[in-house]
Amino acid sequence: MLRFPNRSKTADWPELSFKDWSNTAATLHMWSQIIGKIRLAQTPWTNHSWHVPFYITARGLSTSLIPYDGRAFEIIFNLLNHQLVIQTTNGGQQSLALESRPVSSFYQNVLRALATLGLDIQIFTTPSEVADGIPFEKDSTHHHYDREFATRFWRALVQMDRVFKEFRSRFIGKCSPVHFFWGSFDLAVTRFSGREAPPHPGGVPHLPDWVAREAYSHEVSSAGFWPGGGKIDTPAFYSYAYPAPDGFSKAQISPPEAYYSDKLGEFILSYDDVRTSESPDDKLLEFLQSTYEAAANLSGWDRSALERELVPNP
Template sequence: MSERPEAWPVLDHAELAPMIEYVNRVVQVAGKYSLDDPFEVGWGNIVLEVSPRGLRTPTFRRKGATFTVHYRLLDGDVLIETDRGSRTLSLARTSVADFFTAFCEAASELGIPHPGTTQICEIPAAPSNFADDRDERVWNAQSARLMWEAFDLAADGLEAWQAPFLGHRPRVGVMWGGFDLSSTRWRPNRTKPGPEGPPFMRNAQLHAYVSVGFSFDNTHSDGTSPLDIGMYAYIWPQPDGLSGCNWVVEGADWHADLGLALLPWQDLRRLPDPHGAIIGFGDAVYDAAVQTAGWPTDLLGPRVDGWHMSEHQPTENVGQQG
């Protein structure tokens, strides 16, 4: 049996790119069901859980079926599980179009409606619909494991960072459109969305937030300047003064042209405590929001484990992070 890696893996985008492109497409198939559910601020309702075997949807409840879809990256298949039964679909040597057809057939057998749309979104180079993506995909188990390890390790750090925040914070998970691992803190300050962009993006900009996440995408928005795989962060609306902030973790820096603070994976994995570095990076981003955008400090509780809280009475210092 495989053991949890002691060292954080090397991630080479060129080697991982074919699998990233494939998985990003197929997770959108089941991800579409989340659009039928009530909208949560910042699209917190849509994220995929990083599971022990891959990526899993929330539990969906539809008339006649309660179900989840589990993209098992470590097994090379997709498990559709319902109260009526289950079906397993292979991801080996198939096209996105063939997978979509097989998925819809299995869903019908289990009493699940077809996804509400066939559109592939947020992938500029992809065909517009699942049925048009007929390139044969070859499953690479090693790349799939590396993708899962990166998501799993990053999620562990981001969940620890999120724990003490007392405001609205959707669960840490993978946004199936952009295929980034997202961790977001919100406050109920109404903001004005930017003038451009699709409705879903503008609806995510209705309130102020701080976002810290992980992404495999190493392409600048202009398609020319390569970026590193790794952690990213930004503050919406973007305040002035971020170029002078201290990002605390070695390798982290502000990139004004992108509007992002970045911590490359290649730097993160070499640090003595990468897990702690993710937490430190997130804390630095929140501190920057406090300093430059007036975010409150009283939304932070203590950062301690559950055993501590089960054995100690609350104190006047519960607003301080440990």
């Protein structure tokens, strides 16, 4: 296997203790849902909800261009200078400081900024994929924003985005972009075998069952990163298969720090195990590749038709 140049070092991956930034993470999650739902309301449906995620940029997270009548706009979470920036293709711009404030205040300020730019957009205000979610206009619970940890989170995503894209380059079958889902608040990349899958059971909080079934309409091996929360209280990488083939949970995967979580039904590798290793890139790629191989081999994917040899950059 070819090795890519310019591997990262431990120092390139910031410390990201979930306990220390959980309040900021919860607030940023809700803010991101507001912006994500704006994109959802305006963007034509793309298979597997690929029309709604954000993308990692040189300053933070971006919606990419969103159509609006005969023009378009983009919304950017600048997590380096701590601004929410809304830009339109006819030269308009509005900014909102990212600072400690309730979700309800953030929501109202975003609506005012959109109105100033002539963007009249209505969204469903109950958070998606969150049990007992508080409607944005009523949410005074989530209000904390720590600049240092918001920037650390983005810097960590920059490293992951690069490694995930290297992993993605090995696959020539159908594969998602590397993208950030604001509903589940995770960075993800998903490979497809090309075969149909059994209907997904649904049951995701505040997410229509048909959306989940369309997202998992075909067999997948999916991997990504969570910052922590819910059933896992530490930042971690994950990998799962849908449908999970027989023997998947017992498959031999690597590195040795990785394990199968019965609670989640997924393989897990701690962010700190990657960050503190001699070569974080290689440690993460080892996890991504071995868990994919477990899913593909046990499910009988046609790997010779779906994979390719790596080629060096010119």
